[in-house]
Amino acid sequence: MPFPQDRWAGLTPSPATDVPLSPLTFLRRAARVWPGQVAVIDGDRRFTWADYAERCRRLAGALAALSVEPGDVVAVLAPNVPLILEAHFGVPLAGAVLNPLNTRLDGAGLAFILAHSEAKVLLVDASLAALAAEALAGLDHPPAVLVAGEGPLPAGLSGAADYEAALAAAVPAPWRLPQSEWDPIAVNYTSGTTGNPKGVVLHHRGAHLAALANMAVLGLRSDSRYLWTLPAFHCNGWSGIWAAAAAGTTQVCLPRVDPVAILNRIDEAAITHLCAAPVVLTMILNVRDGVPERGPGSRPVIIGTGGAAPTSAVLAAAAARGFDVIHMYGMTESYGPTTVCAPQAAWADLAPAELAAVRARQGVPLVAVEDVTVLDPEGRPVPADGRTLGEIAFRGNTVMLGYLKNPAATAETLAGGWLRTGDLGVLHPDGYLEVKDRAKDIIISGGENISSLEVEEVLSRHTAVLEAAVVAEPHPFWGESPAAFVTLRADGPVPSAADLVAWVRDHLAHFKAPRRVVFRELPKTATGKIQKAALREEARRIAAAPSST
Known part of the structure; x- marks a missing residue:
């Protein structure tokens, strides 16, 4: 029924109540509350x-x-x-x-x-x-x-x-x-891996709310010290610059990403928080020489990470060095982090393998996000059964206005009142979101869907594997089959391709195991994401070669 306007007549917004939200x-x-407190540290400058x-x-x-x-x-x-x-x-x-x-x-x-x-x-x-x-x-x-x-x-x-x-x-x-x-505050350009980059137009309202949400999820306070390991140009540093001002958090500059410098700065500057893409997190966890010793009893540091889900091996390695990893998920079009894998008290009773599985989920909406769901091809929410695959979609005040000078792409991406991410995922019965793959990265082998992320997770648990990426390669009978590109640890054992295929078969259905394993450094975008398009093309070339089996 309609709201009873007559009962509330005359009660409308006024200049005392209607103030634009802006970071x-x-x-x-911050300048009023903490005028003498250090806000920015840059080398010797304060x-x-x-x-x-x-x-x-x-x-x-x-x-x-x-x-x-x-x-x-x-x-x-x-x-x-x-x-x-x-x-x-x-x-x-x-x-x-x-x-x-x-x-x-x-x-x-x-x-x-x-x-x-x-x-x-x-x-x-x-x-x-x-x-x-x-x-x-x-x-x-x-x-x-x-x-x-x-x-x-x-x-x-x-x-x-x-x-x-x-x-x-x-x-x-x-x-x-x-x-x-709703005035624009920033225009951030996507990486443009499939053509010219698109200009994502963000507004003051969204920046205000995204900053508060990230302040809350990371637990930033006026006695926190945040190290700038995440590129500040990327999604406005996940709204971190604005969030630091909201909390009164000291920001410590780091002009160049170097794992030794990061770990030394954590020790020297009493860092409490940082954010990093998975590739940087992996670098931090795999350096030992020239850095302070850290263990489970070290002063805790909260690390926010996004992009690909941290594997169980990464989570275990982080905990062993006193790092508390908060797993978030989002995109430039939603001001960066949009969901968080919020921990539940009941998880304390789970076995290690079960705990790793739930912690790798992308989770639930941040406090400023109205809704996150998974849509079927007709735009309807899928059942929360943990199995039905669909496209992940966001809705709320932390969604972009649109793409600069690109109304067609704007209409497509915001169709039906949702921000369509292009990622495929499922909703679990507890409401937690789990990303299964990018729509373009899913592997369809003999009519069966294979999640590249699922295979990558298993490969990453092998003690010799530093990084892994799995893509589709053409197969004459199955249509597509998984191909794995693997970077090995420098100081570990050297498994054969057959060893890694057997490892995957021990943990997943046999049809999900890669039919090819290529050992190499993984190509990455300017923001540290693995360039799967380049790997797919390489897999196609290898499969088409006369000597390919």
Whole structure:
């Protein structure tokens, strides 16, 4: 029945209650609550929350001096240094839209993004000046450039202004909120593995809520210390820059990912939290030389990880070194983490194998996410039986507005009121989501579906295996069969391909075992994801070779 409006007549939102949600409020509050507390550590440099807020306001003022207006795009090309942390607040304080650039792209890839987003200003860290010059050389209308840090600049950046000088000369911008909480705050470009990248447009409302959700799920507080191992350009660092301001958490910069540096920084800076892609987590867990000893009794560190589910072997290795791994799942179009494998008290009674199985699930929605489900081809939720496969879908305030200048892709991805992820999964009776595969990665052998992730999980449990990826290769009789690409540990035994096939057969139905095992380093995207498309192509070439069996 309709809501009884007459009983509540006159009670409508007013300026006292209707305030746009924006992460900008977090920085203002942090500067008020913890003005003298260290907000950012970058080597020998320290910025308090008052310093950090002042620098962000001055950046907004410097952008205004460059004629940046509301709705303009400001790009930033920087590793995990103060520049990118400041840009996440300074750019939206100017009313502009932040475009964090992937530092692992080449000049042509960056040029495409700068042109497509129509960036008006480019903020560059001096360590990436040559890459920036390469990108700008491919543009007919290059943006104005501010360079932070010291070092010689290439000829292509001869006209660039100095970032610190611009901040010193700027009038600090006043605190401001967007006119609407649905105004864009960032445009983040996907990795573009199947064509040109798409610009994912995020809004202030979603950024505010995603930051609070991630603050809650990681347990960030004002006495926490967060190490920037996750690229801050990737999904806005999973909204981590905004979340740190909400919690008053000290952020420790790390310009380059190196497992020895990470473990030493954890010890030296009393790190309590970090986030990392699975590949980085594997690196951390497999280094022993030149790092402090860690064991189950060490000061605990919470590690948020996303992407592929951490295998049982990874979870066991992490626990043995005092790391508490929180497994999350999401995508750029949903501000990064969207679900979490929330632990249940009843899991304490499970056998190790059962515990590993439930901990590898992608879990339940974060607190700010309205719903997560699995849809059949007609767009209906599948039964929560742990078996019926469908496409994983999200709904809620932490879903993108759409793709920049791409209405067709927007309509397809947001069809039926859901964000379609392209991932295949199941819902278990307890409501926990489990990803089975990307739709394009499922292997159909003799009419039977084989999850590449399931086979990879079993392979990773072999003591000699560091990483594994499984893809479909053509088969003359079955249509497709699994092919495994495996990286072995440097210091372990060397199994044969037959040994690994037998290992899988001991743990799974025989038809799921790979018919081919290739030993090699695994190719990865700029964000650390395994390039399965490249491996599928390699598997096709191998299968087509005359000597292939």
